[in-house]
């Protein structure tokens with residue numbers, strides 16, 4: 001079906017197409033070709049930058065870093081003073097895993113782990129701690145089986161726990177009757193704040209420029225794109241928009257709106273009754289519950305780390321919010337769900353959250369990412385809709401957006417391109 005196309009389905013999203021339309025169209029590739037031929041003929045010399053990246057969250061920061069590695073004169077613009085806690089990339093931890101319910105994410109993570117390790121080596125900083133990820137869900141459910149079979153098919157190191165040996169390995173969690181449990185051994189915790197600081201620092205070391213506290217107020221498309229901010233006007237041959245929950249506000253300047261929904265997630269921390277009992281040292285893993293009697297979406301957790309004695313456990317659904325007025329969104333139904341789940345399945349925790357912070361997801365209708373050139377202006381590239389699971393992919397998203405903005409076809413492994421030909 002995708003004979004001439006090396007872009008897999010998750011990147012062909014966001015323009016209101018049905019899945020079937022997306023799977024049969026080759027517009028992304030055509031646009032990529034158009035950008036590159038356009039550049040050869042019409043490149044102007046008046047641009048101050050090769051590329052301006054708007055938004056210094058995880059995706060914009062990795063994109064800027066990749067561009068600088070490709071010797072592109074790059075400006076990274078951020079509306080708030082860095083570091084900040086107003087978008088989606090703040091906080092000290094994120095889960096990294098190969099366990100997914102669709103193969104292409106697992107394939108992307110194969111390369112992405114390598115890129116995270118490269119950054120660690122290059123900067124001399126530790127960004128990842130392996131803990132494993134325990135996936136639990138009704139043994140006979142579609143969702144749980146998809147996770148399990150993706151791990152098996154892709155030969156990801158894994159351990160299957162049985163109801164009999166589960167409590168020997170993970171005594172802190174009560175496994176529901178009828179639930180299966182598998183551990184993705186490769187998974188763990190990314191030190192998120194540290195990762196962001198590191199990649200921004202490496203970008204600057206390569207000569208990249210970051211201007212924070214500069215909100216982009218206008219984008220004027222053209223062969224050279226003009227970007228106005230609260231402090232100045234800049235020109236570049238291409239622009240990458242990685243504005244997280246604000247993506248549609250920026251895209252409005254270009255006449256485009258994507259089907260994105262911004263939701264507020266209550267980031268809840270739960271106190272251990274016995275300090276230290278759910279730490280990495282006790283081999284307590286990250287975990288993900290695909291479904292359970294309390295919840296129709298995932299519940300997920302990480303071992304105590306950033307706040308001693310407190311575990312981060314969240315629900316994967318939140319209430320719709322305005323990114324500039326998150327305080328107006330006070331829905332706590334997710335916290336009720338978590339309280340009931342914790343009281344039943346994690347008896348070693350106080351079922352009352354000790355700390356509640358907030359963070360935003362930018363959801364697409366199918367939770368897949370939008371990585372594409374603008375349909376009208378091919379030198380404007382969009383990375384949006386990371387749907388609450390994009391942090392771990394930061395290095396590979398940066399690589400793909402960099403390639404798109406340089407007019408290259410997305411560099412996917414042979415494995416992933418063959419998947420698109422099914």
Ligand SMILES: Cc1cc2nc3c(=O)[nH]c(=O)nc-3n(C[C@H](O)[C@H](O)[C@H](O)COP(=O)(O)OP(=O)(O)OC[C@H]3O[C@@H](n4cnc5c(N)ncnc54)[C@H](O)[C@@H]3O)c2cc1C
Pocket residue numbers: 054055056057058059060077078079080086087088089090093094095096214215216217242243244245246247250265267314359360361383384386387388389390391392393
């Ligand atoms: C509670 C929670 C838990 C999560 N857990 C995981 C996990 O375990 N694993 C995982 O892989 N992912 C996880 N994620 C998802 C991941 O964190 C996000 O997908 C990712 O951070 C999105 O990054 P981003 O760069 O797209 O957005 P953001 O981080 O929001 O960055 C966008 C940036 O653009 C800036 N900006 C916007 N408008 C303008 C403008 N006009 N001018 C200048 N700058 C502008 C913003 O200020 C912001 O800094 C989680 C997310 C949340 C909220």
Ligand SMILES: O=C(O)[C@@H]1CCCCN1
Pocket residue numbers: 095096097288298300316388389390
């Ligand atoms: O991306 C992740 O790994 C987590 C777990 C599940 C939902 C939220 N994000």
